[in-house]
Amino acid sequence: MSTTLSLLLALQAAAGTTTTDQAAAPLADAAPAAEQQGSGDVVVTARRREERVQEVPIAISVIGGAEIERTGAFNVNRLQQQQPSLQFYSSNPRNSAINIRGLGAPFGLTNDGIEQGVGFYVDQVYIGRIGASTFDFVDVAQVEVLRGPQGTLYGKNTTAGALNITTRPPSFTPEARVELSGGNYDFVQAKASASGPLSDNLAVRLSTSATTRDGTIYNVASDEHLHRQRNLGVRGQLLWKASDAIDLTLSGDFNVQSPNCCVQYYARVGRTQRPLNRQYDALAAAFGYSPPSKNPFDRVTDLDASINSRQEIGGASLVANWDLGPATLTSVSAWRYWDWQPQNDRDFIGLPITTVSQNPSQQKQVSQELRLASNGANRLDYTVGAFFFHQTIDTQGSQVQGSAASRYLLNPGNVAVGASGCATATANACNPAVLNGLTSTNTISFDNTSFAVFGKVNYELFEGFHIQPGLRVNYDKKSGSYVSVVTTGSGSTTLNADQAATLAPQSYAPKFSDWNVSGDITLSYDFSSDIHGYATYAKSFKSGGINLSGLPLNAAGTGVDLTTQTVKPEKVDNYEIGLKTQFFDRRVTLNLAGFWTEVRDYQATVNNGQLTVIRGYLANAAKVRSRGFEFDSSFRPSRRLNFYVNGAYTDSTYEKFTNAPCPPELSGGTVTTGTPGGAGAPGGLSPVACDISGQRLPGISKWSLSYGGEYNLPVGGAGGEVYLGYDGNYRSRFSSNPSPSAYTWINGYSLSNVRAGYRKDDFNVFGWVRNVFDQNYFELLSTQSGSTGLIVGQPGDPRTYGLTISKSF
Template identity: 35%
Template sequence: MRGKYLNIVQQRRVFTLTSLAIALSTASAWSWAQDTIEEGQSSSSSQLQTTAADEVIQLETVVVTARRRAEAEQNVPAPITVIKGKQLEEAKIYQVQDLQQQLPNFTSQFIHARQSSVAVRGIGNNTANEGLEGSVGIYLDNVYLGRPGQAVFDLLDIEQVDLLRGPQGTLFGKNTTAGVLNITSKQPVFYQEGNVEISAGERGYKQLKGTWNQPLSDTVAVRLSGYGTHDDGWLENTYNGKDLNEIDRYGLRGQLLFQPSDELSLRVIAEHNREDSSTGSLVPYSFAPWNPTGNPASYLPVGVTGSNATTFADRATLLGAKNIARNPYDYKVDFDAEQQAKIDQSALSAELNWQLNGYKLTSITAWRDWNFSPKNDLDFSRLAGITGGFKVEQDQFSQEIRLASPTGGAVDYVVGAYYFYQNIDSRNTYQNIDSRNTYQTGDSALALTTAYPNNATLEGLGKSKTHSYAAFGQSTWHVNEQFDLTTGLRYTSEKKTGEVNQSEVNPAAYAALSPLFQSYHSGELSRRDNSIAGLITASYQFNPNILGFATYSTGEKSGGFNINSVATPAAILGNDSLKIEPEKAQNFELGLKTAWLDNRIYANINAFITKLKDYQAVTNTAIGNQYIGLLTNVGDLTSKGIEVDFKAQATRNLSLNFNAAYTEATFDNGTAPTPFEVFNGPGGTNDSGYGKGYRDIKGNRVNGAPRWTANVTLQHQHDVLANSKHYSLINYGWRSETYADVNNSEYSKIPSYGVLNLTTGVRIPHGDNEIDLSLWAKNALDKHYFLGLVNSGNGMYAGSAAQPRTIGASLRYNF
């Protein structure tokens, strides 16, 4: 149930939202009526192709490079979904976390740039740890992004976004055990074009973006794009009256295309993104029973005489905190410490394509850096408790070379080699800024946490370095005109080093309290993993409109080390507790891709079963009566289900996209920390207490894996007066409930939710140029929901509150 504040906000917005809905429905209804009256008129829809003779209505042919060569999406025997850049623009989607409202069986867990992850088929949602790599590979302009947070910027000047579901290890490499999110920006063209767009909306939302493309000669063209985005934020901090989760970021991308002939091209991209925001401000979400550190005789269940059981919220309130245990859906917090997330990243890449007698040689050289610096109120209250975070610096370099054979023969193939280097420094500091500007925990730290000492500094440095080498090949044998057999292999050899250097607590007198506060140096840890990823796909073209396929594929996600360097588990459990084994996937797939009514309808369906061994996850467990983060292989799992992807060009002016998935993702075996609501032990002993110890997780649902997801998008456009064009878009995305924790604690449950987005606009010719004016409502029903939860220890989960309703307008000029 929402609070009074939310009801007031809803009342203030109801007239604006109603007006927008009436305008959208009225304009759309009038335009749809014109379909019948003006059947002879032509349309310039991106999803409509016509001929002068008979005005053929059909869906656009979408080209993908899933097999490292350009092919029509419907001809590729694999589950792929594509969103074109124009659709993103009309839907006002400019963040990766919003893509789950368009893509099937795709989930984004977003807190801030460091704590973000994406999942496919329920695999890959985990909180941050620099030793934990993604299960879904994210590629930008054919360059692998080593950290998911590198994709947390505005999606600018995008050509299309492809989602490849299932292991993609053969051609895309490591860390694609669940799939690949492939983002492609528009490249320079040899004619002048550009656009400028300004948007404004609620909460002081402002966005300015633009693109300018200019040929410099017959062989050289440049393209420049940039954006700046601001949002005041949507969390009210009742401590000081300010808003949190504010957004301030900008980015620039410059491209140069050198194309001296039809056979040779060189594309160079340089980009920079910067953010200084308060994103990542978490809302106290739920409070389970908790036995604070004290006399073991008091470690008893709630209600038992002599029990010290309480909740973190109750304890904080007794110490003077206010408003900590209120309804999380009110989107309010009460923090005394500053919240900040600063991100700075730059990139440079060069892609060379050379046609050689039908062969295509491709070389991609890329460098990226990513720097993250936070400030977090880690006690979630106005008390002088703990603040801090992880300051991360990452550099990466990659080189890929591949050769694609000519097509048209009995066999075509792609072969190549790949190198990837990554260096990460992660400095972890727990601190409080007092009146003397020294950095330390506050006066209430010990009383609040019963673990961390007052007025102390805790810090450490973790390091990780990766050298990865791979050779790969994939071929397709066209057995006959209908039957193809595709096989592929990739061999990867990877060396990874890690190091944890935990500093002794200051003042040093506190070191005697626990090994977690003592100096600990792991020394340099090293591992080498050699792996083979494979694929075999049999596909059969039953007729020109029906393609069937069956696939068996494997993949592997890198092993590594937990390099968190404050309260490192190695201080108690030794270096072995820092090591994680690779995550290995086997996938079976059956699918049909069909086209109907002269390509006016695409209806695709596939069934899958993915078996993962040694699934990597971050857990929070009690060690030495203190909750600490533990990166580990929690067990094996199975994800199985059915996906449907439907597209239709219903009329010349109306199109429909619908996708849905049912996924049953559960653990086959494994162990995880005890759920917070479960009391461990007989009571009255050191190991007794809520959430202590471990439990079998066999049968548990995989964290962050909804059973059901569904998205529908309806687009309409029609010519109106003076050759103008009216357009409208309705998008609704829904997903069922999930658990945020592998132990399926009831306190980690995120309820199901749906999000409605509306857009209506008109494009007006202006000479050879065009004016585009639109009104829009994102999250039009003002659904308050959470993109993810973090286990904060002490029986508490904190949540990342998604953006509430935003109503706004955009003015765009295309030239």
């Protein structure tokens, strides 16, 4: 859903250090902000005049920079703990996804040829790949979360919402700020920023952030701790006030990370349809193997491949605003890049099965946007604009099988399995040389061009009643190339049947292009100065995609199935109603929203069990539905106390998906088009596809809550105060597999974070504890390739604690 203010508000709002739909920030952060927060007001100037966010007819949350710093939410992963409708999943930076209300990107490993449904923006610049969003926040003024489809105002079309980051702008008043944090696991984080004038009309701002922390998971094989943090970010901005009507801001940033992550390892074992002697327990016994611990929360593993997630993120942008009087013309020009250099252990255990599985990737993008927005002098406001985006991605993938791969992946037939394994047998499965060194070298390229024109009108039909229609015309063109060359351990390209079934040579060049028209209409009414209601219908599209992670084999097994090269566009119908209210001199805020979203041809990641498509591929589910309601409440009874409770109920299901991948308990057996019988029956049958209509989408909790508050007391006079704060969140259980499986449900959990400190004027010192009760929980669960029944997990962080000191000048 969009309104005349939606994305403009989210990217240009400059108000306060509060959460619009959450609790107020500490009342002592700054005197002007304290007065606003005391009254429950957040004022923005999105249309060159002051407006209250409460009057904007859209579900939007604004989180101020002070709140981000106070709660330790210095990246997107931690931000989701404060936003019940926001979901962030990441098995490593490249394989990351942001969803809002359960929609946005398919759950699983990333496919370069698909677009994200949640837009990610930094200072009005669209970021074309979610992996490039995993940096630490540097000198952030605020983060805005817009829920529902966007696209009729400006920028890239997004069907599920937008996440927008606004950094602090250059100032003509000299200022500086430093912050230093330290904690357990040798955590150290330093932030610094400085801004001031270079002349009467030229100002500069420089910012930096550095984070280091030891890992929380010990690898006995390499004698090192995994999931460490090594992050550095710098940002510079130059503001030129060319005249009273014209200003230009030139920005540049650079981020480098080498976090020695991300790992998944032994979590549990479940039965599949594979013969019992080819399931995990029997295979591990044949090799005499056992993981160092079968309790994943011992945080010990024995991965035998190198682990790293090094990436560089950077770019430059020029934003120009020209106030023409009746309207403002805005131009946003940007260039960005992302260089991803990973190392993974894709078999997840300490056996040499898949010794290399990685996809180093380099993305470059350029974008240009022009917007003309009225300055609100009349009852009729408007925004019109055009957006151009071009993106290229080059990926150099590789997968190498090890000496244990033959026994682990191939069928030994009737060969007996004992303590000695297959040492005396003649089947390929019993000959390590068959798959040892088998290598797939993949060259992948992607070219994506998008162009759009859009417009939005806000007409006050009569006092307090607004009608706001919007329209977008969009063109997308995608082309790619996927070439996989497979060689044996001896370097030959001649493969036997078992080798070709494990890593199949592929070469194809998918293409997609299409026009689409989308639009929305919002009706809103101001019942009073503190009660506002709205209703919206939006019809949106997500561009079609191309498969760039390898294709499944055709039915005959003689080549790839070229019918799976592309996926159709998603077609979205979204309905929403909302009510925004404030009471008691705006000290109590209660906002409600109900939504119903239907998506036809939903783009899902699937895997049909073939080893040749270990990373999965894209397919269309006929229909998906997400519906639910959200509430946001904050209470400010006094300057000494504020607290909040936010929640979301989200019911997201596959309404119709008859050709879905089967869950692991039905995989690995003899393929049948009939009824498979019982699930998890060794030696049983496995259907070609499963009907999962009516089942839940992965990664979505039905209930999600965030809650907390802060209490302070004056000490020492002259504005000094001590304070105690608490922030908590809860998620009910959710599925961690594209098709719901009995083995991959993640149980519900709650996290609690506390802080206590002293602040006065521009000085602040506080101690903090995150995950106070040391809750054990998984962020993700996955299945090991080959239908062995092994379930691997990625645990969330344990309890951490530390101290933060900050000073402004």
